Amino acid sequence: MIRVRSHFIILLAMLFFALLLIVLDQGARMERPQDFGQRLVMPAEFGLSTLTRTIGGLFTSIGDIGRLRDENEALRQQLDSLALVHVQLTELQTENERLRDLLGFQEGHPNYTLEVAEIISQGSPAAVVGQEVSNLVQSVRINQGKESGVEPGMSVITAYGLVGRVLESGQGWAKVLLITDDTSRITAVVQQGRAGGVVEGTRQGLVMRYIPHEERVEPNDVVLTAGLGGQFPKGLVIGVVESVERSDINPWQEAVIRPTIDFSQLEYVFVIRSFTQVSEEEVAP
Amino acid sequence: MTPWMGLLVVAVLLQSTVLSRVTVGGVHPNLMLAIIVSWSLLRSGREGLLWAFFGGLLLDLLSSAPLGTFLVALLVTAFVTGLIEVALFRPSLWLPVGVMFLASPLFHLVAMVMMESLGWDVTWTNLTSRLLPATILDALLILPLFPLLRRVSDMAGEKAIEWSR
Structure with missing residues (x-):
């Protein structure tokens, strides 16, 4: 005792x-x-x-597996980069159409003040040093911090899509909360039908909720950041629709999203240090 | 404080680089928790608390959770595990596995309460489906780890309790 x-x-x-x-x-x-x-x-x-x-x-490189793996990796990278180019081109085309509509809308409504946001700068690449040590948070730590201008709230991406946002930073380090974390909420838009919703982390993946029932969302549609709220720049790839759940009694649809990134294999990431809002005059010809 | 506490530094490094990539059902085993529980059972509860203190600080340093979360969670877990060590006379080698089924949920629940109270938006739904895989993995991890730490404990000397082999 x-x-x-x-x-x-x-x-x-x-x-x-x-x-x-x-x-x-x-x-x-x-x-x-x-x-x-x-x-x-x-x-x-x-x-x-x-x-x-x-x-x-x-x-994984024992014997012939290595050669096949390299070949597979090269093909996968080629496919991914082509898919990324395709996504970017489609997005640019859609954006072009939207800006044309916007200009027409502005001319018809001269009392409205409209602003268009665009990413104008990206940071230097940072290496992923360590993964989260607990089961309660989904995060990684990177080797760039305050000395490189990395501050909390900044978006973190790879060439394949959105990784997360900086939670905390110090001299030579920063903690990045992944988009798959339970607490992650991102306003998003489906590229093909422009249906809006909120992408939430579920630890094992992503779910897009609050998609209006009447909107059309199909498997393999690409989901992008909507840029609302200023947390993330718009147009960043979040993932691809895997399946959609609709019900007649629910006013919202839900879609399971497959991230474009393998979060367990992250090596290098980019931190978006700033994205500036471009005024409507700069966009106008 | 002994040089063996350097094991905690090795543990946290292995956790963030190797074990964090071993994911089953969306969770990974917690080496630090397994070490603290083992040490609290093998040695006195006092040593368990001391190890929990430094282990918790290391986890907090590398985690994105608010500072203090794992420090408090490990201290509470080590204290409860220390009580079991005091209460039992001739513990068997299956005891650590059984204790882990209590310690792992306790550790996670205290950490979640800490995170919530420090302003983190914690999800409380599907608690069983989230904690059960982690508990099973932690219990599996302590099976090979416990005999290793028993040897370390023997080398460290002044065993607090005699374990049947």
């Missing part, structure tokens, strides 16, 4: 210290210790991460 009591006192003392750390962190006074800790751990973590990928690669 005395032993339990002594353990309980130790627990209380440690919980008090934990509370102190939490209070300091809430007041943003833990940045330096965190930077120091990250700087200590990151080199070893980066080395181990590279080693893991190399060893993982070695296991």
